[in-house]
Each structure stands twice: as C-alpha cells, then as structure tokens.
Amino acid sequence: MPAKRSYHHGELRAALIQASFDLLAESGLQRFSVAAVARRLAVSTAAPYRHFPDRAHLLGAVSTTAAHDLRAAIAEAAGAAGENPAERLAAVAGAYVRYVTRTGAGFHVIFAAELYQLHDEARREQTSALMTTLIDLATAAGRAYREAVPLVEATIAIGHGYASLYADGFFARKDATVDEIANRAVDAARTLISDWPRPGAPAGRRPA
Amino acid sequence: MPAKRSYHHGELRAALIQASFDLLAESGLQRFSVAAVARRLAVSTAAPYRHFPDRAHLLGAVSTTAAHDLRAAIAEAAGAAGENPAERLAAVAGAYVRYVTRTGAGFHVIFAAELYQLHDEARREQTSALMTTLIDLATAAGRAYREAVPLVEATIAIGHGYASLYADGFFARKDATVDEIANRAVDAARTLISDWPRPGAPAGRRPA
DNA sequence: GTCTATATCGAGATAGAC
DNA sequence: GTCTATCTCGATATAGAC
Incomplete structure (x- = not known):
C-alpha cells in the first residue's frame, strides 16, 4: 500500500x-x-x-447515489411502519423529509432539469427503481391502480413541501427539529391517504 | 408629458x-x-x-409586491370558497399553487434567506399582513388557537410542494394543467384540515 | 436617468508540467 | 492523477460621459 x-x-x-x-x-x-x-x-x-467530464456528470453521479439511498431510506421506513399499507406509504413522506434535510438531495436534485439530457444508465436504473418502489407502495395502499401515480405525487409533494420550507428557514421557530417536521409530514400524508381519492367533503361527511 | x-x-x-x-x-x-x-x-x-442599490433591494421589492399580491389572491380564493372555515383555508393551497406557478415568487422568494438582513419597512408590513391573513384563516378553521401556526405551515407546505415539483417538471405527464395541480393541492389540504390536529389513526378510526 | 466602459469576482473548463 | 496557469463567460457593482 x-x-x-x-x-x-x-x-x-x-x-x-x-x-x-x-x-x-x-x-x-x-x-x-x-x-x-x-x-x-x-x-x-x-x-x-x-x-x-463536466458539472452535469458530477451532479448525475450524485443523483444516482441519492436515488439509491433515498429508495433504501424509504424501504426501511416502510418496513418500520408495519403491515398497514396506508401507514407504510405515509412513512415515505417522513423518510423523504429526513433524507432531504440530511443530504440536500431531494427530487429537485435527483430529477434536476439540468440532468435531463444526461445519458447515464446507472442513474436511469436507480431513478427507475426508486419510482417503482414508490408506485408499489402506493398501489398497495391505493383504492385503484390508476390512482397510484397521483397518490405518489401527493405523498412526495407533502414531504417536499415540508423539507423545502424547512431548508429555507421557514420553521426557524426554535422548537422545530427535523423529526418533528418529518412527523408532521407523516401525519399529513396519513390523513390524505386515508381519504384518497375522495377527500372529505366541505361539510357533513365526517363528525365534527 | x-x-x-x-x-x-x-x-x-x-x-x-x-x-x-x-x-x-x-x-x-x-x-x-x-x-x-x-x-x-x-x-x-x-x-x-x-x-x-443592489440585487437584494430589487429582490426585496419583488418580495414586497409578491407578499401583497399573494395575500390578495389568497383572500380572493377564500372568499370564493364560501363560508365553511375549513374550505376557506383549504383554498389557500390552491391559490398558492396558482400564484407561484404564474409568478415564480413563492415563500422561497418572499422569505428568501438572502433578504434576511434587508431592512425594508414596506416589505415587513406586507409579509406581516400576509401571515396575519393566513393565521386568521387557520384560527377560524382550527380546533385550537395554538394549532393555527402549524396548520398554516401544513397548508403552505402542501401548496409549496405541489408548486415546486410542478416547476421542476415532475408532473410533466402531458395531462397536468396548473388548475389540476392546484385542485389536488386543495383536496390534500382539505383532507388534512378536516382531521386536524389528530390525523386518522393507522386503523379503526374511520370507516373503510 | 440612462449610457458606455471597466474593475472585480466566481465558476466552468482546458493545456501542459510534474 | 493532481498541480499551476490560463481562458472564457456571466454577474455584481462603480465611474464618468451625455
């Protein structure tokens, strides 16, 4: 050596x-x-x-790793969430918040527009595997197969929204820890999923 | 002239x-x-x-205008949503998605970190008024006063998540129009608000 | 109140020495 | 495989002419 x-x-x-x-x-x-x-x-x-060779290829390698690691984090969180399919999908939102807060590499990096024309087989595989894992979780939790994609989008949107605002310092009120934010994202996702695809009507559908 | x-x-x-x-x-x-x-x-x-005088002051002026206009858009959407307080707050998520998609000036611009040390009374007033409007809507819809802030955060997080992913091209499947995305954000927010502050338990709390 | 010209800086990227 | 040196470019910001 x-x-x-x-x-x-x-x-x-x-x-x-x-x-x-x-x-x-x-x-x-x-x-x-x-x-x-x-x-x-x-x-x-x-x-x-x-x-x-250039900046895009370095970012592409980051994207590949991030897609792989985020998928692993999501799979682990789903596993820890137990058997209930809705709960497993809701856990995705929390895993997303924690992963993005820890690494800075969320969907805005993994699927960054500047990587769009990058041809990278390894990256394609990892992003594809990530999406497959998400769709599988949504299919298991969804009411109908064709709802899986919008259900994934909704879950990720919640995680991404909390993670972005957290990164931008919007939750700077001293109390907000990452885990708290992640839990709020899980709560929001859980509530959403349980009512999918028809959210609670403006009035009357649920007890006050 | x-x-x-x-x-x-x-x-x-x-x-x-x-x-x-x-x-x-x-x-x-x-x-x-x-x-x-x-x-x-x-x-x-x-x-x-x-x-x-510099870039920050120009962005600060944009922030001021954006805070004012976003507040107006939110107020209008709440007005159009009727009397139900939960529905009025849910409408905020949709107004946020539409405003940010149209202008690019969401919370990440209005409260940008690079504006943190900018002393601008007009901007302070507009951002303050924006937050007050949001808190008022959440207070009217919330179960408890101290829940108003996290309820606003959740509503904005949903809108911001959908708007960000949309801007990043994540919904590029040909069908997604801005109004569709905004409606999904409203649906998600409505569901969340209706169950606030305790989301549906993993099992048993709601009818299947 | 806007122009041209310029100084400074940071970043992407390459050539050639070691 | 990394270095120093360098080129180009775009952005912030200022000076001085008009």
Whole structure:
C-alpha cells in the first residue's frame, strides 16, 4: 500500500460525490459548484475534471447515489411502519423529509432539469427503481391502480413541501427539529391517504 | 408629458419589478440576475442600479409586491370558497399553487434567506399582513388557537410542494394543467384540515 | 436617468508540467 | 492523477460621459 503522496489519489471520485452531498446539505443546489466541492477537499479546481467530464456528470453521479439511498431510506421506513399499507406509504413522506434535510438531495436534485439530457444508465436504473418502489407502495395502499401515480405525487409533494420550507428557514421557530417536521409530514400524508381519492367533503361527511 | 427619449425614463423602477417577476416565472430564482432583468428590458446592466442599490433591494421589492399580491389572491380564493372555515383555508393551497406557478415568487422568494438582513419597512408590513391573513384563516378553521401556526405551515407546505415539483417538471405527464395541480393541492389540504390536529389513526378510526 | 466602459469576482473548463 | 496557469463567460457593482 503506497503512501499517499498528495491527498486523494485513487479515491477522489468517491470523495467528490461525498463532498457534493455535504455541500448540498449545507448550502443547497443554488450554491453548488464544482469549484466549491474541490475547495472542500483541498484539491485544485481542475482535479474534479479528471473524474467527471463536466458539472452535469458530477451532479448525475450524485443523483444516482441519492436515488439509491433515498429508495433504501424509504424501504426501511416502510418496513418500520408495519403491515398497514396506508401507514407504510405515509412513512415515505417522513423518510423523504429526513433524507432531504440530511443530504440536500431531494427530487429537485435527483430529477434536476439540468440532468435531463444526461445519458447515464446507472442513474436511469436507480431513478427507475426508486419510482417503482414508490408506485408499489402506493398501489398497495391505493383504492385503484390508476390512482397510484397521483397518490405518489401527493405523498412526495407533502414531504417536499415540508423539507423545502424547512431548508429555507421557514420553521426557524426554535422548537422545530427535523423529526418533528418529518412527523408532521407523516401525519399529513396519513390523513390524505386515508381519504384518497375522495377527500372529505366541505361539510357533513365526517363528525365534527 | 415629455416624449420618451430613450426607453423607460421614469418608469424603469416599476418595469424592473415586473420584469423580475417575468424572469422568475420563466427561469426561477436559481437563474435570477439583475443583468438578465436589465437585458429583458433592453436597458444597460447599469441602469437598474439607479433605482436599486443592489440585487437584494430589487429582490426585496419583488418580495414586497409578491407578499401583497399573494395575500390578495389568497383572500380572493377564500372568499370564493364560501363560508365553511375549513374550505376557506383549504383554498389557500390552491391559490398558492396558482400564484407561484404564474409568478415564480413563492415563500422561497418572499422569505428568501438572502433578504434576511434587508431592512425594508414596506416589505415587513406586507409579509406581516400576509401571515396575519393566513393565521386568521387557520384560527377560524382550527380546533385550537395554538394549532393555527402549524396548520398554516401544513397548508403552505402542501401548496409549496405541489408548486415546486410542478416547476421542476415532475408532473410533466402531458395531462397536468396548473388548475389540476392546484385542485389536488386543495383536496390534500382539505383532507388534512378536516382531521386536524389528530390525523386518522393507522386503523379503526374511520370507516373503510 | 440612462449610457458606455471597466474593475472585480466566481465558476466552468482546458493545456501542459510534474 | 493532481498541480499551476490560463481562458472564457456571466454577474455584481462603480465611474464618468451625455
């Protein structure tokens, strides 16, 4: 095992992806830059381009990892939620909030418009697997098969909404922890799912 | 009334704010820049700085207008929703989706972190009025006063989640119109509000 | 009140040394 | 495989002419 002559020889690719996550978690996609990632690892701004041809490919690798890890987080949360299909789907919203808050890599990164023309088979597989997992959870919880997609959208929308507002500091009232926010997202998703696809009527359908 | 010798004499300030909205609606906060706003009006990149000392002050003016207009849109939607307090609050989620999709100026712009240290009394007034309107709607619909804030947060989170995913192209399946997305947000909010603050239990609390 | 011109900066990306 | 050096570009912001 040769002594490391400079910092990252041989591991820089993986280190760049990890540092990208750290940067996203701290500063968001807005401030993401290849140069900032390089700085964070104390390598030159040219070094990343030995491993990724351009910014989009680095972000694409982040997207691939994020899709994989988010799917794992979702599967784990569904498993922990027990047998009830609605409860399992509701748990997705909480897992989403926790994952995005921890990593900064939500759907806005995984499916970022700037990656649209990127051809990356590994990424396609991971994003596809992520969506399949979500659709499966929704199908199990849904009232009809064709409702699975909008049900997934609704669940993710709730998670994404809470996570985004949290990241933007909207819940800055001192008390709000990530887990609290995640629980609120789960509560909202659970309520929504239980009434899907016809939400409670404006009046009369439920006891006061 | 003097003839306009060059383009915007005397009206550039208002035109800059309007063009900022247009740019936000088309490209989002990510790509917002003072230079792009100037280009859009076919004035020099220096011209905006005669009216706003820096980028933050221009965005602050946009924030002020957005807070005012969003409040008006919300109030109108609540009015159109009738007398039922829960229905009036649910309508907020739909108004939010429509407003943000049309203008690009949601809470992430109105309460942008980069405006945090901006001291602007007009903006403070408008954001304050916006929040007051929201809290009032939630108080009327809420089960307890202290639930008003989290109830507003939940309603906005739903609207913000749908609006963000829509802006990011996640609903790009050809069918999704803005009004459809807004209606789904209202449905989700209505369901949530009707069960607030205790969402339907995982099992047994509601009829299948 | 707007222009042209310019200074500074950060970021993407490449060439060539080591 | 990483470095230094450099090019280009777009954005913020200022100075001074008109």
